[in-house]
Amino acid sequence: MKRIRLPFAPGINVDFADRELALRRVEEWANKGTYPVQVVYGPEGCGKTAWLRQSVELLRELGFDVIYINPTESGARVELGVVDLRERLLALVREATEQGTWGRVAWAIIDIARSAIEARVRKLAIIVDDVFQAIGIDKAALYVKGLLGILEHPPAEYERVITIVATSEGVSLREVGRHNWAEFKPIWNMPREGFKQLYDQIPGGKPPFEDMWQVTGGNPRTLLRLYKNNWNTENTVKELIREKDITPQFTVKWRTWLEKAVEDPDALWNPDAPEELINELIRMNLILHNLHDRDPWFWVDQPPPEKDSELGIGKYVAWQTPLHREAVRKALESLKADGSSP
Ligand SMILES: Nc1ncnc2c1ncn2[C@@H]1O[C@H](COP(=O)(O)OP(=O)(O)OP(=O)(O)O)[C@@H](O)[C@H]1O
Ligand SMILES: [Mg+2]
The missing domain is CATH 3.40.50.300 (P-loop containing nucleotide triphosphate hydrolases)
Structure with a gap:
């Protein structure tokens, strides 16, 4: 083909x-x-x-x-x-x-x-x-x-x-x-070997593959965004915060649960996790909730790992990419920097 x-x-x-x-x-x-x-x-x-x-x-x-x-x-x-x-x-x-x-x-x-x-x-x-x-x-x-x-x-x-x-x-x-x-x-982000084939095609100097894998989790558009931003992760995170409209109001309102979810997305699988927050995170396209069984039969391509805390993947809930999680982490940090810390 x-x-x-x-x-x-x-x-x-x-x-x-x-x-x-x-x-x-x-x-x-x-x-x-x-x-x-x-x-x-x-x-x-x-x-x-x-x-x-x-x-x-x-x-x-x-x-x-x-x-x-x-x-x-x-x-x-x-x-x-x-x-x-x-x-x-x-x-x-x-x-x-x-x-x-x-x-x-x-x-x-x-x-x-x-x-x-x-x-x-x-x-x-x-x-x-x-x-x-x-x-x-x-x-x-x-x-x-x-x-x-x-x-x-x-x-x-x-x-x-x-x-x-x-x-x-x-x-x-x-x-x-x-x-x-x-x-x-x-369908999940690209598997590691496949993502490497894409990474290898990008011309010019670029950060090591391993770093890009950790930031993107195999998401090709995130790689593209980083390329466009001269591989500046910090600015790309800022861009994402703005685009996703992760406002201080939102972050303050859900602070405790967001902090838990940044550590482990499966916190949002807890029966006590507020449904309103889960719905918001789904609407904002920040997380996937209720992930399928990892049997490849259920997936279009290679399923994500069962759990990968580095990439923000839980058994039942996952951040769409590590950069999406980073955007929320950064928004939480900004609250502290602004003095809204308890
Ligand atoms: N297998 C691949 N090989 C090479 N480039 C790819 C591959 N998959 C995606 N890309 C590139 O990555 C970018 C994002 O991919 P694409 O638009 O297909 O994602 P998507 O899942 O359809 O996004 P959306 O959810 O916004 O519809 C595009 O520039 C696309 O060309
Ligand atoms: Mg599309």
Whole structure:
């Protein structure tokens, strides 16, 4: 399979690295079809989009027609043999790129997929990447139900249909999870060897690999951010605090629990841990809560370790990356520096 090139930073492209198990998983789906809809979630910037874009190539090679959209990045790939359906979808994508009407594209895909099956497309892959914001998180479950309908009540016989939905919005998972219309498949940051393949492709002087592994936990976007900031970790943490809106009010309010969670994220698994805080940390995309069993069967790629206190990974709760934890630690430290210490 041809490895795609990915833009890493201005003027730097990299080859898609590793994710061997995740690609094998796609092959498995291509052989068996998916039932029900597969909802893939994982830390932000862990490489879901990159993997899905590489998967489009893989599925093409395996003889699939493919519909892929990513409203958040205004990205789409329409590989449909039925010309009028392809043109219809591409016209909607063009309109969405100009006017932001991505919600309309997302909903139209369900109808177009059904028409493609009616037109005797035998192998079809529908991949919707980060679509829940565009359609409204409250409609996430309904949307997944619509995709499931393609599998359960197709308008004609088909050989194989696969439907993959990817998201890093922890909130949307709850909405979808109340029904059994989807199977949840988590993906973690890159495994160490795979991450090294990416690290090695970055030109110029750079900090030792081991340091970057400890700061990023294998998260490719965090590596990219560090590169962009001339490898200045402190500034990157400050940037994250601002971006995540980790305000002094928030930090003061939850200080005791945040201090515990920085030491060990599993503190948030304690029955006494405030639900309001857990919900906030999920909404802010700082943690993953209720981590799956580490049996690789449940995961799209290599699962995270059972527990790794250096990387902020607990058995049930994990910081999305060590840098996310560092942002909270820094915010707590700033309280002390500002004299709000008890
Ligand atoms: N396997 C990989 N090989 C090379 N580069 C990668 C790989 N995975 C991710 N990247 C790069 O890392 C960055 C973040 O990855 P990507 O956008 O795929 O993450 P994501 O999980 O989709 O993020 P989000 O949660 O925001 O949707 C991108 O610049 C991407 O090109
Ligand atoms: Mg993405």
